[in-house]
Amino acid sequence: MEAIQAAKAGDQRAFKRLVEQHADPVRRTVISMLGEGPLAEDVAQEVFIRLYRSLGKFQGAAQLGTYLHRVAINLALDTIKQQKRRRRWQLPFGKNTELTAKGIADPDVQFERQDLREGIAKALRQLTPEFRAVVTLRLVQGYSVQEAANILDIPTGTVASRLARAQRKLQELLRAEGWR
Amino acid sequence: MKDKNYIKELLYRSLDTSISRKEEQNLAEGLIRFPELETERNQLLRMREALAAMKVSTTPTDFSESVLAKRQPPQVIPLQRWAPQIAAACVLVLLSFVLSIYFGEGSLDMTSVLGVEELSPEEAYTLLNY
Numbered sequence: 001m002e003a004i005q006a007a008k009a010g011d012q013r014a015f016k017r018l019v020e021q022h023a024d025p026v027r028r029t030v031i032s033m034l035g036e037g038p039l040a041e042d043v044a045q046e047v048f049i050r051l052y053r054s055l056g057k058f059q060g061a062a063q064l065g066t067y068l069h070r071v072a073i074n075l076a077l078d079t080i081k082q083q084k085r086r087r088r089w090q091l092p093f094g095k096n097t098e099l100t101a102k103g104i105a106d107p108d109v110q111f112e113r114q115d116l117r118e119g120i121a122k123a124l125r126q127l128t129p130e131f132r133a134v135v136t137l138r139l140v141q142g143y144s145v146q147e148a149a150n151i152l153d154i155p156t157g158t159v160a161s162r163l164a165r166a167q168r169k170l171q172e173l174l175r176a177e178g179w180r
Numbered sequence: 181m182k183d184k185n186y187i188k189e190l191l192y193r194s195l196d197t198s199i200s201r202k203e204e205q206n207l208a209e210g211l212i213r214f215p216e217l218e219t220e221r222n223q224l225l226r227m228r229e230a231l232a233a234m235k236v237s238t239t240p241t242d243f244s245e246s247v248l249a250k251r252q253p254p255q256v257i258p259l260q261r262w263a264p265q266i267a268a269a270c271v272l273v274l275l276s277f278v279l280s281i282y283f284g285e286g287s288l289d290m291t292s293v294l295g296v297e298e299l300s301p302e303e304a305y306t307l308l309n310y
């Protein structure tokens with residue numbers, strides 16, 4: 001709360017403290033959506049740049065985490081859309097390498113038999129972006145269904161049904177790779 | 181006797197939302213009756229545990245510095261920045277031109293705007309040479 005007030009007043013160190021305090025969870029959300037890589041780092045940084053530009057709107061610290069995750073998810077979804085559009089144009093010209101190089105996982109990638117956690121990270125990136133968003137908020141970040149619904153601005157019933165379908169899909173993907 | 185699909189739906193719902201005592205009881209009985217759902221439940225729990233424990237690389241030490249360096253709003257090129265003022269000035273000039281004609285000539289018809297009543301080709305030639 002104090003840090004926000006100080007950052008609003010132009011205290012650069014206070015803003016830096018806010019970034020440091022929230023960098024881990026925000027990066028975790030973005031990486032869960034986009035996979036590790038420079039693109040995810042850029043998007044995570046952009047989340048805080050958006051915060052800086054909207055500091056005036058904040059009343060209290062309680063909504064800051066929610067705001068940051070909402071921006072993180074929306075920016076990640078936009079990035080996925082942009083990448084899909086770019087890929088659609090690049091594919092006919094044989095330029096499909098940039099996506100993986102920039103950090104978006106190739107959905108067709110075959111994952112080898114390996115540790116469940118690594119397998120899950122890869123399976124997660126094979127879900128549709130909408131499913132990935134609910135899994136990220138509810139299961140990776142631990143938000144309640146209600147909180148996830150608030151962040152995504154969709155009804156709780158939609159979150160619950162997407163969650164159930166996403167988990168079934170994840171199980172399918174993992175089973176296909178020999179997970180029992 | 182509840183069917184398997186109902187128990188499965190209950191199983192998924194129980195993981196993320198609260199279910200009634202009666203539903204809890206139905207789920208417990210269903211998991212005994214359908215051992216494959218009990219296996220699915222265990223897999224789901226392990227999967228959810230792995231998701232909650234998903235590790236990401238540690239935050240780069242220069243992360244906050246990079247944010248501080250980037251946080252300035254994007255530079256707007258001067259023409260874009262002044263575009264509204266330029267547009268307003270153009271409108272003002274045009275308006276004062278029209279008003280001066282109106283107050284000077286008492287109307288805004290074509291003759292008042294052009295300043296001549298008729299312009300024959302010969303007169304136009306003479307004016308251009310002049």
